[in-house]
Amino acid sequence: MLSSTVLGASRVQLPVAPYVLLLDFLCERFTSVSRESWHQRMLAGKVLNQQQESLLPDEPYQVGAVVYYFREVAHELVIPFTETILFQDEHLVVVDKPHFLPTMPAGRYVEETLLRRLMKRLDNPDIVPIHRLDRLTAGVVLFSINPHTRDAYQGLFRQRKVMKCYEALAGALPQLQWPYRHRSRLESAQQFFRMQEVVGVANSDTVIEVCEQQGDVWRYRLYPVTGRKHQLRVHMAALGAAILNDPLYPELQSEPDQQSFSQPLQLLARHISFIDPLTGILRGFKSQLTLTLPTLVTKAGQESSKRL
Secondary structure, three states: OOOOOOOOOEEEEOOOOOOOEHHHHHHHHOOOOOHHHHHHHHHOOOEEOOOOOEOOOOOEOOOOOEEEEOOOOOOOOOOOOOOEEEEEOOOEEEEEEOOOOOOOOEOOEOOOOHHHHHHHHHOOOOOEEOOOOOOOOEEEEEEEOOOOOHHHHHHHHHOOOOEEEEEEEEEOOOOOOOOEEEEEEEEEOOOOOOEEEEOOOOOEEEEEEEEEEEOOEEEEEEEEOOOOOOHHHHHHHHOOOOEOOOOOOOOOOOOOOOOOOOOOOOEEEEEEEEEOOOOOOEEEEEOOOOOOOOOOEOOOOOEOOEEO
16 A cells, blocks of 8 residues: 555566666657756755655666656646535544545546645645545545554455445335345446446445335445445436436446536445544544435425435
8 A cells, every 4th residue: 555655656576678767768658748847856856765865856766666756737627615524633634525536546537636635734645544435536535644553444444344324315115115136236437437237246335225206216324235337326216216317327427527516426425433443432523514415396396305
């Protein structure tokens, strides 16, 4: 796992090639970045080796060496929503992530990510996410701020000792018996950013409950037993009840970075709980965000909904 020093950096292993300087390789490999820009990044300490040491512009090219570099995105899109810190102690920071904000630097987002915002806000370079949420999903995310206790909390997720409850607004499924358990095999789709169900031994598992019915849109509680990429979104779409405003499932509606801020994906990481590995105490954290069902007006002019 990356240390906090190179967290969020991109990685490249130098191939067999007749370069003299690392700078020459970077310029030819990444042609969209000028030589002057790479020169400035190296002077600014934004190109590192595995020992987390800065590599300067006169660094010799070494075949097989691993190099970390920090990307810079010109005209990075500002995410107009603010995260909320729900809890903080000497080990953890628990954050309510808004829709559209990436957890980690990736693609077109570097500074406009939850990790970078927290590093600046708390003036702490040792912050590391213990788990992640999709950019379009809102809700509770845990971060470690203490390298000495980090593995204890990460181990909870590796061992599936964390209970996670999500909430979603999606189409009605009156034909199913509740609670319903959906298992399937998920693999990458042709588009690298999508997943798909395929024939084979199940590697994904979700328990689904209905907590409110209102016309053609129901509110669901989703309990992921496994943690595959886009698992909840794919499972709901496969059942014929795609989560509202999902631009990727069941069919690709728009590229991931092109969705309007006015149509957030109606998926929320509502609650997370676990036995603290340091104290043995049950801990739970709940999102303060909400998903609002569309109003259904009856003939009598009254709003109508049915809670279960």
